[in-house]
Amino acid sequence: MAKQQEQHKQYTAAFAVQEFQNQLLYWFERQQxxxxxxxxxxxxxxxxxxxxxxxxxxxxxxxxxxxxxxxxxxxxxxxxxxxxxxxxxxxxxxxxxxxxxxxxxxxxxxxxxxxxxxxxxxxxxxxxxxxxxxxxxxxxxxxxxPEPAVDGNVMRVLSRIFLIEEDIMKVKTRKLFEDIIRDIIARQNPSFFNQALMELGALICIPRSPRCAVCPVAAHCRARQEGVQESLPVKKKAKQVRVQEMAVAS
Ligand code: SF4
The missing domain is CATH 1.10.340.30 (Hypothetical protein; domain 2)
Structure with missing residues (x-):
């Protein structure tokens, strides 16, 4: 249990939070x-x-x-x-x-x-x-x-920035994203921080062919560093998830 609770730390421990916040908010203030x-x-x-x-x-x-x-x-x-x-x-x-x-x-x-x-x-x-x-x-x-607001856009963006290969259809993956946001949210401006993540997902970190060349937080993006941004987020088909759940339940 404790391991699961601390899972987000393995992603955020070496993350340059302050710099990320500054670059994201600077971009949002000008481009929203x-x-x-x-x-x-x-x-x-x-x-x-x-x-x-x-x-x-x-x-x-x-x-x-x-x-x-x-x-x-x-x-x-x-x-x-x-x-x-x-x-x-x-x-x-x-x-x-x-x-x-x-x-x-x-x-x-x-x-x-x-x-x-x-x-x-x-x-x-x-x-x-x-x-x-x-x-x-x-x-x-x-x-x-400073509460997280995690939708599909935000999960896509964070999957790429932190190179998270967990299935976003699972409830526990959503919880992981919420924990990560609690670690990195700009406490002086949670409103702009959450809106900026959503806006980044809508305009720049789009599902296909993300616009990494003009991304304000590209320097922090681990998926881009590995060249795997287009294969994220991981989203398993609902049918597969059901089969897994049934297997667990039986
Ligand atoms: S660098 Fe590319 S993949 Fe990474 S957050 Fe920016 S747009 Fe998304």
């Missing part, structure tokens, strides 16, 4: 895209954007987000709205359970937290539809809490 949910750090705005961005591309989300925020600019506007109207504004985005969960969680915030999105991991995790990634994104981006 101008996106509507970055206009301010209001927790509700961040929350809605993160829910819409699940399984949906940024370009698709932007017009939906703008219309939604115009109609439901605050928690109370959304909490008081009829679910049928919320669906209407979600039409075209698909995955309606996201809208349903968001609406019911927002009502809970309105009733139990006086309309203010909670700012502790314990409370925010209890809200419907708020998984570990969304919780980390809201806490770090809106409230500056």
């Amino acid at each position: 895209r101008d996106l509507p949910w970055r206009q301010n750090r209001d927790a509700y705005r961040v929350w809605v954007s993160e829910i819409m961005l699940q399984q949906t591309r940024v370009d698709t989300v932007i017009p939906f987000y703008e219309r939604f925020m115009e109609r439901f600019p605050t928690i109370s506007h959304l909490a008081e709205a009829d679910i049928e109207e919320v669906y209407k504004y979600w039409e075209g985005l698909g995955y309606y359970s996201r809208a349903r969960n968001l609406h019911s969680a927002v009502k809970e915030v309105q009733e139990n937290y006086s309309g203010t999105v909670p700012d502790t991991p314990e409370e925010i995790h209890k809200l419907k539809g708020v998984g570990p990634y969304t919780a980390g994104a809201i806490l770090s981006i809106a409230y500056g809490v």
Whole structure:
């Protein structure tokens, strides 16, 4: 158990954390895209954007987000709205359970937290539809809490930087990434740090043919040093994972 808990240290022990943070943040401050949910750090705005961005591309989300925020600019506007109207504004985005969960969680915030999105991991995790990634994104981006926000983009980036060959489909691999982020996150600016990792994954460290020649953190990238960046992350097919789990269970 202790070995598993310390696994992240084998990756971060010899890592130049300060230099990495400086280069990543310097790049993000200059190159970040101008996106509507970055206009301010209001927790509700961040929350809605993160829910819409699940399984949906940024370009698709932007017009939906703008219309939604115009109609439901605050928690109370959304909490008081009829679910049928919320669906209407979600039409075209698909995955309606996201809208349903968001609406019911927002009502809970309105009733139990006086309309203010909670700012502790314990409370925010209890809200419907708020998984570990969304919780980390809201806490770090809106409230500056140094919590990890690990999605597929971030796992790809970190797999390459730290040359991690663990299967990203496994829960324990996600936990490994969260532990690594806790070691390397910029405590003076967790909001920009997490957004910068996501932005790096969206613009530079893309799935195929990562743009290493213009990468701001290339000097820290172990996969690039070994020339194996294109074979990472390791993502085993769901079927194989199921077979392994069944073998373990039997
Ligand atoms: S050097 Fe290349 S593989 Fe490494 S983080 Fe940058 S873009 Fe990704």
